[in-house]
Amino acid sequence: MRSECRIDTPIPLYAERISAGFPSPAQDYIEKRLDLNELCIRHPAATYFVRVAGDSMQEAGILPEDILIVDRALQAAHGDVVIAGILGELTVKMLELQPRVRLVPKNAAYTPIEMTEGVDLDIFGVVTHVVRALRTAER
Numbered sequence: 001m002r003s004e005c006r007i008d009t010p011i012p013l014y015a016e017r018i019s020a021g022f023p024s025p026a027q028d029y030i031e032k033r034l035d036l037n038e039l040c041i042r043h044p045a046a047t048y049f050v051r052v053a054g055d056s057m058q059e060a061g062i063l064p065e066d067i068l069i070v071d072r073a074l075q076a077a078h079g080d081v082v083i084a085g086i087l088g089e090l091t092v093k094m095l096e097l098q099p100r101v102r103l104v105p106k107n108a109a110y111t112p113i114e115m116t117e118g119v120d121l122d123i124f125g126v127v128t129h130v131v132r133a134l135r136t137a138e139r
Contacts, residue, residue, distance in 0.1 A: 040129045046073035060106035066132045070125035085122035
């Protein structure tokens, strides 16, 4: 499931933030060079990428074909989006620890997965970032 993806050329990071409301005048200077590995990967030896299939997490902003950056070194906490192994399958869901342990989809069409006696839950990492192409190169 692990794949190597490294951008060896740091990309310019502009110091001015872009307005998501009304347009603001553009600034013509670069704050520094941005290395996406440095930005997105804290624990390289414990990080992997996985592509999403299905729509159970769409309300969390995770859509089919997105690529998730997953860190196995992080301790999963209540409210984290995790890659979990349950009943021999992997899934991406929000982890709830209170008032009981369950995996919660972020799409009202799906029901939470309750952890019952005898069901093993394995956490394969915490999702730290989502990568999505807004436009394909073919267009």
